[in-house]
Amino acid sequence: MPSSTRPRRGVLAVPLVVAATAVLAAGCVSQSSASGTKDATGGGEKGDVTITLTSSGCEPSPRTVPAGVVNFNVSNNSADSVSEAELLSGGRMLGEQENLSPGLSGGFSLRLDNGSYQIYCPGASQEKFGFQVTGTSTSTWRSNPALVKATTDYAAWIRDQVGHLVATTQSFVDAVRSGNMSQAEVTYAPARVYYERVEPVAEIWGSLDLNIDGRLDDFDKPTDFQGFHKLEQMIFQQKTLSGTNTYADGLLANVKELQTLVGQATYQPAEIADGATSLVDEIQSSKVTGEEDRYSHVDLIDFQANLDGAVEAFDVLQPALRKINPDLVSTVQDRYKAIVQSLRPFQQKPGYLDTGYVNYATVDSTQRKALSQVVNAFGEELSKVAAKVA
Amino acid sequence: MTDGTEQQGNVSRRWLLAGLGVLGAAGVAGGGFAGGYAVAQSNDTQPVAQPRAGDQIVPFRAMHQAGIVTAQQPRLMFAAFRVTATDPAELREMLRDWTTAATAMTRGQLVPGQFEPDGPPPDTGETAGLTPANLTITIGYGPSLFDHRFGLAGRRPSALVDLPHLPLDHLDPAFTGGDIAIQACADDPQVSFHAIRNLARIGTGTVVPLWVESGFGRTASTDRLQTTPRNLMGFKDGTRNIRSDQKDLLDQYVWIGEDSDQEWLRGGTYLVARRIRMFLNQWDRDVQDDQENVFGRFKATGAPLTGIDEFDTPNFAAKTASGQSVIPADAHIRLAAHENNDGLRILRRGYSFTDGLDSTGNLLGGLFFLAFMRDPQQFVTLQRKLGQDGLREYISHIGGAVFVCPPGLGTLPARATLAEQLFGTSP
Numbered sequence: 001m002p003s004s005t006r007p008r009r010g011v012l013a014v015p016l017v018v019a020a021t022a023v024l025a026a027g028c029v030s031q032s033s034a035s036g037t038k039d040a041t042g043g044g045e046k047g048d049v050t051i052t053l054t055s056s057g058c059e060p061s062p063r064t065v066p067a068g069v070v071n072f073n074v075s076n077n078s079a080d081s082v083s084e085a086e087l088l089s090g091g092r093m094l095g096e097q098e099n100l101s102p103g104l105s106g107g108f109s110l111r112l113d114n115g116s117y118q119i120y121c122p123g124a125s126q127e128k129f130g131f132q133v134t135g136t137s138t139s140t141w142r143s144n145p146a147l148v149k150a151t152t153d154y155a156a157w158i159r160d161q162v163g164h165l166v167a168t169t170q171s172f173v174d175a176v177r178s179g180n181m182s183q184a185e186v187t188y189a190p191a192r193v194y195y196e197r198v199e200p201v202a203e204i205w206g207s208l209d210l211n212i213d214g215r216l217d218d219f220d221k222p223t224d225f226q227g228f229h230k231l232e233q234m235i236f237q238q239k240t241l242s243g244t245n246t247y248a249d250g251l252l253a254n255v256k257e258l259q260t261l262v263g264q265a266t267y268q269p270a271e272i273a274d275g276a277t278s279l280v281d282e283i284q285s286s287k288v289t290g291e292e293d294r295y296s297h298v299d300l301i302d303f304q305a306n307l308d309g310a311v312e313a314f315d316v317l318q319p320a321l322r323k324i325n326p327d328l329v330s331t332v333q334d335r336y337k338a339i340v341q342s343l344r345p346f347q348q349k350p351g352y353l354d355t356g357y358v359n360y361a362t363v364d365s366t367q368r369k370a371l372s373q374v375v376n377a378f379g380e381e382l383s384k385v386a387a388k389v390a
Numbered sequence: 391m392t393d394g395t396e397q398q399g400n401v402s403r404r405w406l407l408a409g410l411g412v413l414g415a416a417g418v419a420g421g422g423f424a425g426g427y428a429v430a431q432s433n434d435t436q437p438v439a440q441p442r443a444g445d446q447i448v449p450f451r452a453m454h455q456a457g458i459v460t461a462q463q464p465r466l467m468f469a470a471f472r473v474t475a476t477d478p479a480e481l482r483e484m485l486r487d488w489t490t491a492a493t494a495m496t497r498g499q500l501v502p503g504q505f506e507p508d509g510p511p512p513d514t515g516e517t518a519g520l521t522p523a524n525l526t527i528t529i530g531y532g533p534s535l536f537d538h539r540f541g542l543a544g545r546r547p548s549a550l551v552d553l554p555h556l557p558l559d560h561l562d563p564a565f566t567g568g569d570i571a572i573q574a575c576a577d578d579p580q581v582s583f584h585a586i587r588n589l590a591r592i593g594t595g596t597v598v599p600l601w602v603e604s605g606f607g608r609t610a611s612t613d614r615l616q617t618t619p620r621n622l623m624g625f626k627d628g629t630r631n632i633r634s635d636q637k638d639l640l641d642q643y644v645w646i647g648e649d650s651d652q653e654w655l656r657g658g659t660y661l662v663a664r665r666i667r668m669f670l671n672q673w674d675r676d677v678q679d680d681q682e683n684v685f686g687r688f689k690a691t692g693a694p695l696t697g698i699d700e701f702d703t704p705n706f707a708a709k710t711a712s713g714q715s716v717i718p719a720d721a722h723i724r725l726a727a728h729e730n731n732d733g734l735r736i737l738r739r740g741y742s743f744t745d746g747l748d749s750t751g752n753l754l755g756g757l758f759f760l761a762f763m764r765d766p767q768q769f770v771t772l773q774r775k776l777g778q779d780g781l782r783e784y785i786s787h788i789g790g791a792v793f794v795c796p797p798g799l800g801t802l803p804a805r806a807t808l809a810e811q812l813f814g815t816s817p
Contacts, residue, residue: 206778217560220774274677281672281783288750365749372750376671383675 048073049131051119053082053100057129058121064132068140069324070112072097075105079124086120087131109324111140111390140390146320147269147389153316154272155265158198162259165194169255173248176231179241188235189298189355192228195255196305197312199282200275201265202258212254215291226250229295236295269317273386276313279306280379288372290360300346300357303371311336314382317389324388328381335378342374446522446577450489450496452798454645454657457526458737458762459634461613463575466605466741467582468663468758469590470532470568470791471597478540482809484596488529488589489799489807495581498522501588514591516584523578527585529808530661530793535569545814547652549660549765550794556770557777558787565601565665565789573661573760579606601789603665603758605741612739618692618700621757622668622742623784625685626692629700630727632737643735646764646794654814657797659762662736662769665743665789668756673784684780686721694723706730718780725775734771737762756785766792 050061053076060072074085074097086096087110094117095108117131141147168191175183195202195213203209210218212227219225225233230247234240267275286292287303314332322329343357346367352359363371448456475481491501498521503512536546552567574585583604590599609621610628614635621627632639641647646658673681678689686704687694694704695717706724708716717724728735739762744755763769769792796811805817 217555218557220555220557220777222555270677274680277675278783281669281675284750284752285669285672368749369751372752376752379671379675383677386677 051075051085052077053079053085053121053124055079055081055124057124057126058082058085058119059129060119060131063130064134065112067112067114067133067135068143069109070133071107071109071324073105073107074100076100076102078102081123082121083123084121088118088120088128089115109388141269141320144320146323147317150269150272150316150320150389151267154267154313157312157316158201158262158265158267161194161198162255162262165191165198166252166255166259168194169252172231173252176235176241176244176248181235181239181241184231184235184241185296186354188228188232188296189301189353192298192302193305195228196282196302197279197309198262199306199309200278201262201267203278204265205258205261208254208258208261212251212258215294227254229293232293232295236297269320269389270386272313273317273382273389276310276385277379277383279310279313280375280382282306283375284372284379288368288375290363290368293360296353297359297361298353298355298357299360300343300363301355304343304357307336307339310378310382314385317385321385321388328384328388332378332381332385335374335381338374339371339378342371445498446524447497448524448526450493450527450799452800454659455526455528455795455798456496457528457573457575458644458659458739458795459612459640460524460526460575461616461634462608462610462739463524463526463577463582464606464608465576465579465582466608466758466760467574467579467586467602468605468760469572469574469586469602470600470663471570471572471590471593472600473535473539473569473597475596476539478813480596481540482813484593485809485812486807487592489809491588491592492527492585495585495588496522496525496527498525501592514584514587516587517581520578520581523576523581525574525576525581525585527589528573528575528661528795530571530573530795531812532568532571532791532793534567540813542812545652545654545812547646547650547655547794549650549767550792551766553662553766553770553790553792556773556787558773558782558785560786560788561790562665562788565603567791568600568793570597571661571663571791571793579604603743603745603789605743605758607742609740609742609757610738612737622670622755623673623681623685625681625687625689626700627757628738628740629687629692630723632735639735640737642764643768644737644762644764646797654811655794655796657801659737659764659795660766661793661795662759662761662763662766663791663793664757664759664787666757666759667754667786667788669784669786670753670755676784680780683718683721684784686717686723695721720778720780722776722779722781725779726772731772731775734768736768736772759790762795 049065049070049072051058051072051074053074058074072085072087072095076083079102083100084096084098085100087094087108094112095110097106097108100106112133114133114136117133119129119131121127168187172184172187172191175187199209199213202212210227213229214225214227215229216222216225216233226247228251231244231251234244234247283303283306287299287306290297290299292302293299318329346358346363347356348358349356351357448460450456473481475484494500494502495517500513500515500518505511531550533546533550533552536542536550572586572589574582576582576585586602590597608619610631611618612631612634614633618626618629632644634640644659646655646660648656650656676684682689682695691698692700693702696702696705696708704717704723704727706715706717706727706729710716715724724730738760740757740759742755743758744753746754748754761769799806799808799811802811803817807817809815810817
């Protein structure tokens, strides 16, 4: 999954801002707000282009727009011979709206850089019309209030979840430290839920993720093994709480450190979308396979938590995405519903270890395969979101 | 490289040889070793059966083993074996028979032996009519072979030990380790398969196959004339590999030198094999920018993110206007680069593989990593770093082993076989 230690090229500024670079990031924010303001003074929604298909052509209006996201609204009132409009750059088609018979309208959106383009409508008496984009597209999502809101909503949600993570981890650690095995068993999964929802964010600080959530094989030396899964191994496989205090204390300290770090972090829309895809990747590579919770078999509640995290990320972007690409919104939602449906047979009350789900060890390979396939289909659609909100 | 499987001329060379085998049987009694040479000698007297120089033949007997700096062929069949025989004599006999069979097969001949109408044919037959296809057969020995069983403990080089646990290791025991490895590479997958199949058959009763892997496309270049292939992630791989004409680098990083504690291995090399799964669905969902950041190269051209051409030297110091490294800190090429590893290199010679679907119905495939080096610690050092690279989220090492590959039989007297080489005895 996209590691947030790497910058997204083509996206403005530092992707995720941690405490040490907060000043730099603040500079970037104000700079791009300024350019956003300039766009706004240009009047109305930036980059809306109207194209009306007629038998004589498809002249865009206006013929020049500033760089950034451009929405092409294409309609056909009465042209029988023309049914589509394409945006070309050189010989390459960048976007199109097809199958517009008379009476229909549609459109497409693209982020366009400075340059000369053409609108092409095969079948018209004049098939090609010039189209200019000026300036630089440094200002993208920052000029879209819905996307700006998405970033602040997401940051707030992350802080809230990590707050819950600290509280539930505290309960788990208390149970472990007091030597109460049955309490340790049932508090393990609820603490993990909050981690699994925000995991892509935690991965920004690489070793922190390893030390909180690493599995045995992730550590160079078995003696370095620590965190949730070390405790999981001791509780569910070795069935002992003796010697767990160090690990419990270390886990709590790391979770608290994460809370401090996310207090300062900000996120760009494309990163939020990437993070959602990462969560789905996690489900597919470690939950469906049963590798994540190999000792406790509470994988399904982690599965649900990853899914919840992905859906939250998608939901904060949804108001903006609905304007940019409504079809994608509905496809993602359909694919999500398919997962919800596929999970239902495995839900129980109170369920295995009060997780609301069955013990994953009882889910056979045919059922796991079916789960993997619906998750894969969801992930494939979700992965298309980032480019739309960048 | 010719990826030819068409037989030139009207008559199959291999069937002619098979006929010679029958004729030879009349004059030569007994086992594979003698029989093999009889056939080979018979060939030399038959112009039509003698493969022409340069006719897709890589000699099995040379100073270094074939299949290491040999221009990398596009197909691989790899097998690891455990020796089940307890008598060293049985192992020696098998290695002699392997030498004979490998010599013949790399010449484009069938496995020599007696053809009898009432008995099973000595060769399995599926390469009859095919060209030699540049078949190479490379033999390696794992650490476990040098235990007490065969009196070989004193022949084990100190560098030959099982690899430690490394980052991203999720090794499946069913695809890990082995006493003996055979790497068979060819231009034609049927030829490489045939080689492993027939060597395994010859070894029946002496060895059992532990695991096999087939590679359907090369993921490295070992020759300057070869274009750089793409791995299953769609990226050019091995752009900066050592090439066969870089003698100094080969001596420095690939061939076992005089510092080895085992003189018999000088001119040999170590083979590290790793079965690396790629999480293909997850990778395919990653945005192209990030994919390029993971590798540090542009996907389309293979150029480093600081360059235009594939072979441009990466500029690891370059920064963007905002002060970020252009080639990210965890980019694969940054962590793997010899500039950032005290000059350390290895000779990569891996293949793309697929083993169908995994248990959850996803394509199981990736890179069957093969690399040659003068000390396995070179791999350990690099992998400890690469465990931190951007690829870590998309790959998992799910099998592997380390072997020592002795030098070629060309370093030994003419009749010496793999048996004499391994045991240090006279032919």
